[in-house]
Amino acid sequence: MVRPAPVNLCNGPLRQAIIALMNSQLDSLRSHSLVVADTGDIEAVARWKPQDATTNPSLLLTSAQDPRFRHLVDAAIKEARGDVPTAMDGLFVQFGREILKHVAGRVSTEVDARLSFDEEGSIAKARRFISLYEKQGVSRERILIKLSTTWEGIRAAEKLEKEGIHCNMTLLFSFAQAVACAEAGVTLISPFVGRIYDWYKSARKVDDIPVAEDPGVASVTKIYAYYKKHGYKTQVMGASFRKTDQILALAGCDLLTIAPDLLDKLQKAEGPIERKLTLEGARKTGGDKIHMDEKTFRWMHNEDAMATDKLAEGIRKFDADARKLESLIISLAAARAAA
Numbered sequence: 325m326v327r328p329a330p331v332n333l334c335n336g337p338l339r340q341a342i343i344a345l346m347n348s349q350l351d352s353l354r355s356h357s358l359v360v361a362d363t364g365d366i367e368a369v370a371r372w373k374p375q376d377a378t379t380n381p382s383l384l385l386t387s388a389q390d391p392r393f394r395h396l397v398d399a400a401i402k403e404a405r406g407d408v409p410t411a412m413d414g415l416f417v418q419f420g421r422e423i424l425k426h427v428a429g430r431v432s433t434e435v436d437a438r439l440s441f442d443e444e445g446s447i448a449k450a451r452r453f454i455s456l457y458e459k460q461g462v463s464r465e466r467i468l469i470k471l472s473t474t475w476e477g478i479r480a481a482e483k484l485e486k487e488g489i490h491c492n493m494t495l496l497f498s499f500a501q502a503v504a505c506a507e508a509g510v511t512l513i514s515p516f517v518g519r520i521y522d523w524y525k526s527a528r529k530v531d532d533i534p535v536a537e538d539p540g541v542a543s544v545t546k547i548y549a550y551y552k553k554h555g556y557k558t559q560v561m562g563a564s565f566r567k568t569d570q571i572l573a574l575a576g577c578d579l580l581t582i583a584p585d586l587l588d589k590l591q592k593a594e595g596p597i598e599r600k601l602t603l604e605g606a607r608k609t610g611g612d613k614i615h616m617d618e619k620t621f622r623w624m625h626n627e628d629a630m631a632t633d634k635l636a637e638g639i640r641k642f643d644a645d646a647r648k649l650e651s652l653i654i655s656l657a658a659a660r661a662a663a
């Protein structure tokens with residue numbers, strides 16, 4: 325006799341229905357940290373309704389290739405009247421404006437990685453984005469300008485903050501980068517978790533690193549503790565996650581920016597979850613205050629092989645994706661002109 329397969333109520337639709345009625349991990353996480361959506365997929369932002377959203381050139385390349393968002397690329401090309409750099413800037417702002425229709429807070433728009441070592445160029449690009457947004461009626465309070473966390477990027481951010489242009493420092497892998505950003509008074513930093521995890525997995529030739537030993541999680545925990553202990557106002561937004569364990573281990577961090585697939589997993593998992601980063605804990609462990617001048621910054625950052633590799637690679641990758649985006653614009657503009 326063939327027996328029917330047992331119905332696993334623990335993993336089936338009934339379990340999902342029960343979780344929907346109870347608090348999910350995502351609901352619980354929202355009570356500890358501000359949850360941000362890390363995506364250029366406007367429909368995903370509309371679905372998750374996060375407080376803030378973050379984009380980067382790689383995410384916008386993916387979205388620009390998506391037929392659902394082709395109208396935004398076409399609008400940027402049309403407005404630019406054949407000028408490719410203008411179309412690039414316009415495209416970033418088009419996506420930012422659409423995203424802002426679905427979030428109550430801010431959207432992050434990233435400065436071209438080619439300007440990572442160009443303080444004045446970064447300032448000019450940030451001002452241009454803000455002016456494009458303001459011309460469309462979007463206040464600068466709703467925009468975070470993302471800059472690479474190089475020495476030049478940090479100096480650019482310091483000046484921009486004095487003009488009321490708020491910055492989000494990206495590609496942040498080392499403690500030296502975090503200390504320099506706090507001293508510069510930037511609004512927010514995005515220390516990466518997943519890319520640090522990737523580097524150590526590859527260096528150790530292992531398939532996984534348990535979350536309790538995860539160097540990416542440890543990096544954000546240390547930065548959070550240092551900032552809170554010394555009373556820095558700069559917000560810490562954990563970024564670049566590979567698995568939900570990493571996110572849960574940082575519950576309590578000021579903000580966490582999370583890709584839609586991981587938001588989905590958190591929504592489907594049963595809460596509540598425990599707060600891991602706390603002000604009390606931070607005050608006990610934060611370490612002595614360090615002053616970061618340029619020589620100290622360059623030395624300390626260079627001493628960290630992972631951070632040196634990952635910052636350089638991250639700049640190359642964001643640049644490569646921005647160039648692919650440029651090629652897409654050129655080919656679509658040519659097709660438009662020929663039509």
Ligand code: E4P
Binds near residue numbers: 378514516564565
């Ligand atoms: C967010 O601001 C970052 O750009 C993003 O989290 C990077 O994530 P990745 O390492 O998965 O590309």
